[in-house]
Amino acid sequence: MTDTRTKTPRERYRAQVRAEIKEHAWEQIATAGASALSLNAIAKRMGMSGPALYRYFAGRDELITELVRDAYRSLADTFRAAAGAGAGLAGPAHALRAWALDDPHRYFLVFGTPVPGYRAPDDVTGIAAETMAVILDACAALPSDRPTTSFGTHIEGHRQWADGHPAPPAAVHRALTVWTRLHGVLSLELAGHFTGMEFDPALLYAAELDDLLER
Amino acid sequence: MTDTRTKTPRERYRAQVRAEIKEHAWEQIATAGASALSLNAIAKRMGMSGPALYRYFAGRDELITELVRDAYRSLADTFRAAAGAGAGLAGPAHALRAWALDDPHRYFLVFGTPVPGYRAPDDVTGIAAETMAVILDACAALPSDRPTTSFGTHIEGHRQWADGHPAPPAAVHRALTVWTRLHGVLSLELAGHFTGMEFDPALLYAAELDDLLER
DNA sequence: AGATTTGGTGAGAAGTTATCACCCGAGCGA
DNA sequence: TCGCTCGGGTGATAACTTCTCACCAAATCT
Numbered sequence: 001m002t003d004t005r006t007k008t009p010r011e012r013y014r015a016q017v018r019a020e021i022k023e024h025a026w027e028q029i030a031t032a033g034a035s036a037l038s039l040n041a042i043a044k045r046m047g048m049s050g051p052a053l054y055r056y057f058a059g060r061d062e063l064i065t066e067l068v069r070d071a072y073r074s075l076a077d078t079f080r081a082a083a084g085a086g087a088g089l090a091g092p093a094h095a096l097r098a099w100a101l102d103d104p105h106r107y108f109l110v111f112g113t114p115v116p117g118y119r120a121p122d123d124v125t126g127i128a129a130e131t132m133a134v135i136l137d138a139c140a141a142l143p144s145d146r147p148t149t150s151f152g153t154h155i156e157g158h159r160q161w162a163d164g165h166p167a168p169p170a171a172v173h174r175a176l177t178v179w180t181r182l183h184g185v186l187s188l189e190l191a192g193h194f195t196g197m198e199f200d201p202a203l204l205y206a207a208e209l210d211d212l213l214e215r
Numbered sequence: 216m217t218d219t220r221t222k223t224p225r226e227r228y229r230a231q232v233r234a235e236i237k238e239h240a241w242e243q244i245a246t247a248g249a250s251a252l253s254l255n256a257i258a259k260r261m262g263m264s265g266p267a268l269y270r271y272f273a274g275r276d277e278l279i280t281e282l283v284r285d286a287y288r289s290l291a292d293t294f295r296a297a298a299g300a301g302a303g304l305a306g307p308a309h310a311l312r313a314w315a316l317d318d319p320h321r322y323f324l325v326f327g328t329p330v331p332g333y334r335a336p337d338d339v340t341g342i343a344a345e346t347m348a349v350i351l352d353a354c355a356a357l358p359s360d361r362p363t364t365s366f367g368t369h370i371e372g373h374r375q376w377a378d379g380h381p382a383p384p385a386a387v388h389r390a391l392t393v394w395t396r397l398h399g400v401l402s403l404e405l406a407g408h409f410t411g412m413e414f415d416p417a418l419l420y421a422a423e424l425d426d427l428l429e430r
Numbered sequence: 431a432g433a434t435t436t437g438g439t440g441a442g443a444a445g446t447t448a449t450c451a452c453c454c455g456a457g458c459g460a
Numbered sequence: 461t462c463g464c465t466c467g468g469g470t471g472a473t474a475a476c477t478t479c480t481c482a483c484c485a486a487a488t489c490t
Contacts (some may be wrong), residue, residue, distance in 0.1 A: 017437095033330070035330070036360070038477070050439090051440085112327060112401075112406070113407050115250070150418075150425075160413060161412040161413065177426075179399075181396050188326070188398060189401060191328065196376055198373045207388070225458095229467090253447090254447070255445085256446095265452090266470075267468070269447095274448070275447070
């Protein structure tokens with residue numbers, strides 16, 4: 001979106017068409033899921049015919065890669081915005097749930113079943129680390145009266161991924177549990193595994209968050 | 216597999232071919248994922264040509280439905296076997312992890328991203344309730360010195376799904392957290408989200424299990 | 431203005447799911 | 461045991477999909 005005027009008109013048009021293709025792809029994913037993404041249908045709905053799309057994306061995989069990248073970046077943005085608003089760990093946690101419920105297919109595209117032949121590009125791991133840094137910051141700011149867990153001592157020797165983050169091992173362990181527990185509730189809820197049980201998933205999510213905060 | 220001799224030869228042959236088709240389907244799913252399941256490839260690998268498969272399964276969806284049913288039943292069986300071996304909650308928990316690691320695609324077929332148009336048949340919810348009953352039993356047998364949580368009071372009025380199970384609300388709440396937390400670690404590990412972080416996922420799983428046991 | 435890059439199209443190859451009419455042989459009842 | 465029925469298998473076909481190719485037109489750059 002930035003400096004859309006320094007580029008040549010060609011590149012402006014190209015970027016706009018790419019954005020429009022991704023827009024239609026998101027719409028199609030939201031209705032039928034990621035595995036039902038059809039390049040032909042996107043092209044037909046945009047008024048142009050099949051092979052024209054290949055001028056903008058090398059294939060289905062590259063389009064999905066771009067969508068995954070956008071999803072990661074969107075999550076990282078909302079995470080940082082929620083962290084900047086204060087409220088400690090609860091802010092990003094509620095933002096995560098809102099982000100997931102806003103478009104479940106987008107959540108599954110990032111955290112769901114990995115697509116068969118697809119491998120995440122190397123730069124999305126950087127964005128993923130960005131979101132993890134937000135959780136790590138929030139966890140490091142929390143008071144912790146618990147002793148270091150046995151997993152904490154294990155992770156002390158295996159934390160190169162928390163690249164130079166000044167968080168004690170207990171905070172790193174807590175950040176990981178924040179991630180896995182919130183994802184556990186969210187993914188089961190979004191996949192529909194709670195239908196039939198008539199409790200409120202939001203309350204279970206809140207209960208997990210409370211348990212993560214009060215320790 | 217039972218009473219394979221009271222049936223007519225026709226039905227015996229039919230059941231055997233159906234089983235062989237499912238065998239090849241599992242093999243194909245284990246290598247390429249569920250979305251890459253090709254009826255043509257299965258037929259070709261079995262020596263017969265395309266449309267012959269439609270004598271045994273109405274289509275791709277019915278085959279997947281049958282595989283989901285088998286996966287649920289396999290999980291329920293291993294769960295009950297693990298619960299029968301004693302060891303309380305740790306038995307089913309480790310059995311779940313072993314079952315998931317044994318065939319990740321099978322785990323994702325049950326707990327992963329829901330396939331676009333597919334709806335779980337009504338009888339698998341019964342099998343799912345069977346596995347939930349195992350967790351409920353184990354949780355009800357655990358000593359609990361914690362007071363009833365606020366979610367516990369909520370679930371007291373919304374527990375028709377725990378159909379007549381004589382577990383106190385705290386045990387129901389704990390059973391739900393067992394499910395969501397173990398699934399949280401497992402699904403992220405199987406989806407490859409821990410690659411790059413060099414800690415041992417088994418230890419994180421064990422840490423979550425320990426935290427669930429000691430409360 | 432002329433040359434070149436770029437976007438778009440139609441045709442076509444190689445897949446897929448799924449349906450159709452047809453054929454043949456195994457299993458069934460008389 | 462004979463004959464018939466019915467179920468399994470096949471090829472052809474339709475409607476899709478992704479993706480490649482040669483060609484054409486139009487916009488851009490020199």
